[in-house]
Amino acid sequence: MDSHYDYIVIGAGSAGCVLANRLSANGTDSVLVLEAGPSEKTPMVSTPGAFACFMFSKKYNWAYNAKSDPTLRQGQPVFVPRGKVLGGSSSVNAMLYVRGQREDYDHWASLGNQGWGFNDMLHYFKKAECNVRGSDAFHGDRGPLYVSDLPAQFPLNHVFVKAGQQAGFPYNADFNGPVQEGIGFYQYTIKDGQRCGAARSYLRPAMARTNLTVLTEARVKNIVIDKKQAVAVTFIKNGLVHTVHAKREILLSGGAINSPQLLMLSGIGDRDHLTEHGIDCQHHLPGVGHNLQEHVDACVLVRSKKKDGVTASVGGVLRMVPDALKYLLKKEGKLACPITEAGGFLKSRDELDRPDIQLHMLPLLFDDSGRNLSLMSQHGYSCHVCVLRPKSTGRVMLKSADPMTEPEIDFNFFAHEEDKQVLVNGVRQLRKILAAPAFDAYRADELAPGIEAESDEAIFEKIKQHIGLVYHPVGTCKMGHDPMAVVDDQLRVHGMKNLRVVDASMMPTLISGNTNAPTIAIAEKAADMILSQQSIETHTNAALTTA
Structure with missing residues (x-):
């Protein structure tokens, strides 16, 4: 390990891996990537059907808990899993x-963030994507990120799609095409x-490059600031403290939880909050950590007459043995795909102009991120409905000033009354699907919210006890130009030199869908901006030298 690198990337997540690949591609700029977790080279990661196991892992999962709210989940904190691994x-x-909706990105641009409209972002989605369906106006087929169609393995997911159409909702073969609305199967x-x-x-293909260094199990303590300039990073590995210096830039890609925490640990944030924890304020930036948004999620749980779903019972595990063997031998079957095969994007009210709720169908009774094994041991199915564009924000x-202490995560769910109504209306829309004829052979009793919950208040009171999230935290280092913005539209930290935040924390507002593909596209765009700036500086310096 050297002591100086052109670029230091903190966090080898969805964004950090993209940056590592693109910034090291010229073979000359030295890039160091620091990841707190271990390597991803394990069957637990590579096997799609094993992803639920991470809910019980602290090796590959930060496994945070949000600040408890006495009105939700009987006061038990909402579980916040985040990847801690390459x-x-x-x-x-x-x-x-x-990807979300066109309007999401156009809204970012309308806030004054130049170059972040949908047409700008579409270029980067296509650049990243290698879609098995081929290229068209909305898709690319030459990028690193493989996007596939897989045959649905669980009958209940086919039933769900049929029921959605019976309930009057359109079938949609491509949620990332010209129209997002409808019921259908996801791509993976x-x-x-x-x-x-x-x-x-992104990362593995680049790791053979001699100018790219990747360190796992390297826990960053802080970014070293000198006169409003990020100059170095201090981290712990194997019990030893190391400091590495950046010749060009430090790129923070820790995600919406860890990125604001690290900025504050480095003295960048609200002065009063930093002083409270004994941290010298290097740069007063009050928006750090604020504007937290997440897809708050409610579930409808239904007991099933049939036994062709998934259970955590002894019998359910034994029924998976043939599929385990099939996967080991052929990489096919139920373990070759995630259990979330079907879903949809719907309007919570018919008069809306675009979907504001998302559905995830599961052929099992899923609550508390799958950690309620007693519930999951029963035969049943669940469908989760989330608020796509929440108005409530947390922080x-x-x-503590100790980097080993997890931060306080306060989602502040339902601070805005509209989120409550959208979620309740979403449950009503979902019930139309679950009551359709296609489910007649499966439907037993509704465990939650329960058929006795009919009024808005009754539904809300019941779903609050099973409230969860869809693991899409964003916004805590938001992009913009207002007093609470943390980065500008080049993702540079306001008032700082040589420091950018490149991850989902930069989103000023939560997009209408899952956040992994958008985060990768954000990093693709960021890499282009960084390399473009580098090219301008190189030519400028060359011209000055010549003169």
């Missing part, structure tokens, strides 16, 4: 490939029966 959350997620970041996250698609704050 590839970040793209190595532990459900592998769904979703899976290749040849194995996960194709950011580590496999990520420090609990």
Whole structure:
């Protein structure tokens, strides 16, 4: 390991892997990537059907808990899993490939963020994508990120799609095409029966380059600031403290939880909050950690008459043995795909102009991120509905100046009344699907919210006890030009030199869908901006030297 690098990337998640690949591609600029977690080279990561195991892992998962809210989940904190491994959350997620809606990105641009409209972002989605369907106006087929179609393995997912159409909702064969609305099957970041996250698609192909250094299990303590300039990074590896210097830039890609925490640990944030924890304020930036947004999620749980779903019972595990053998021998079958095969994007009210809720169908009783094994041991199915564009915002704050102490995560769910109504209306729309004839052979009793919950208040009171999230935290280092913005539209930290934040924390507002594909596209765009600036500086210096 050297002591100086052109670029230092903190975090080898969805964004960090892209940056590592693109910035080292010229073979000359030295790039160091620091990842707190271990390598992703394990069957637990590569096997798509094993992703639920990460809910019980602290080796590959930060496994945070949000600040408890006495009105939600009987006061138990909401579980916040985040990837702690090469590839970040793209190595532990459900592998769904979703971009969101055109309006999401056009809204970013309308806030004054030049170059972030949908047409600008579409270029980077296509650049990243290798879609098995081929290229067209919305898709690319030459990028590193493999996007596939897989046959649905569970009958209940076919039933769900049929029921959605019976309930009057349109079928949609491509949620990332010209129209997002409808019911259908998701595409996945899976290749040849194995996960194709950011580590496999971007980082591994680049790791043979001599100018790229990747360190795992390297826990960053802080970014060293000198006169409003990021100059170095201090980290711990094997019990020893190391400091490495950046000749060009430090790129923070820790995600919406860890990135604001590290900025604050480095003295960048609200002065009063930093002083409270005994941290010298290097740069007063009050927006750090604020504007936290997440897809708050409610579930409808239904007991099933049939036994062709998934259970955590002894019998359910034994029924998976043939599929395990099939996967080991051929990389096919139920373990070759995530259990979330079907879903949809719907309007919570018919008069809306675009979807504001998303559905994830599961052929099992899924609550508390799958950690409720007692519930999951029963035969049943669940469908989860989330608020796509929540109005409520929370924050990520420090609990301590100790970098080993997890931050305080306060989602502040339902602070805005509209989120409550969207979620309740979403449950009503979902119930139309679950009541359709296609489910007649499966439907037993509704465990939650329960058929007795009919009024808005009754539904809300019941779903609050099973509230969860879809693992899409964003916004805590938001892009913009207002007093609470953290980065500008080049993702440079306001008032700082040589420091950018490149990950989902820069999103000013949450996009209408899963966040992995957008995060990769954001990093593709960031890499272009960084290399473009470098090229301008190189030519300028050459001209000055000649003169």
